[in-house]
Amino acid sequence: xxxxxxxxxxxxxxxxxxxxxxxxxxxxxxxxxxxxxxxxxxxxxxxxxxxxxxxxxxxxxxxxxxxxxxxxxxxxxxxxxxxxxxxxxxxxxxxxxxxxxxxxxxxxxxxxxxxxxxxxxxxxxxxxxxxxxxxxxxxxxxxxxxxxxxxxxxxx
Numbered sequence: 001x002x003x004x005x006x007x008x009x010x011x012x013x014x015x016x017x018x019x020x021x022x023x024x025x026x027x028x029x030x031x032x033x034x035x036x037x038x039x040x041x042x043x044x045x046x047x048x049x050x051x052x053x054x055x056x057x058x059x060x061x062x063x064x065x066x067x068x069x070x071x072x073x074x075x076x077x078x079x080x081x082x083x084x085x086x087x088x089x090x091x092x093x094x095x096x097x098x099x100x101x102x103x104x105x106x107x108x109x110x111x112x113x114x115x116x117x118x119x120x121x122x123x124x125x126x127x128x129x130x131x132x133x134x135x136x137x138x139x140x141x142x143x144x145x146x147x148x149x150x151x152x153x154x155x156x
Contacts, residue, residue: 002028004116009042009067013112016042021138023047025117032123039117043070043108048143051075051105051132058100059120059128065089068113072096073150075103079134084154087115103132107147109156 008026015024022044029037043049051073054061063072065087074083085096086109098104106115136142 004040004066008040009114012040012042012114016044016047017112021047029121032121034121037117037119037121037123040066040114041117042112042114043068043106044111044113045108046144047108048136048138048147049106050138050143051079051103051135052129053101053103053132054119054129055101056127057120060097060100061104061117061119062095062097063087063106064095064116064118065093066114066116068108069110070113070115071107071109071151071154071156072098073105073107073154074098075105075132077103079103079132081150081153086156105135105150107151 012024012026016022024042026040026042027037028039063070066089069086069088069090072085072087073081076082085093087093087096131137136146
């Protein structure tokens with residue numbers, strides 16, 4: 001049995017605070033070959049989740065907010081925001097599921113945010129994600145500006 005409690009979240013949050021990427025995950029699945037991947041992600045506002053999609057093989061990806069506030073964004077093929085939700089347990093917005101073949105990303109709005117992710121497996125780094133050509137790559141200097149531009153478009 002896996003217990004998702006304050007102790008686990010606090011440990012993960014501390015690791016995310018000290019991570020160069022400003023996020024840290026904790027996997028519940030035992031191997032990359034597991035047909036269902038389950039994990040926690042502790043994230044700070046400085047992190048950048050590059051817009052991506054899952055296709056060939058098609059995979060669903062769902063996020064449930066446990067702590068904090070995160071914008072979950074869906075884009076069209078040219079990078080226009082077509083839908084979004086602010087995941088916020090205080091506001092009653094607890095989760096979102098992105099279907100396969102849809103461009104999406106997350107933007108962290110509050111320090112020490114934590115989400116639970118469920119995604120179809122298995123994981124193969126060569127075909128797990130296809131990154132949007134219209135968004136900066138992780139590590140590029142434009143990442144923060146891209147997130148700010150998206151947040152302005154959704155009125156944040």
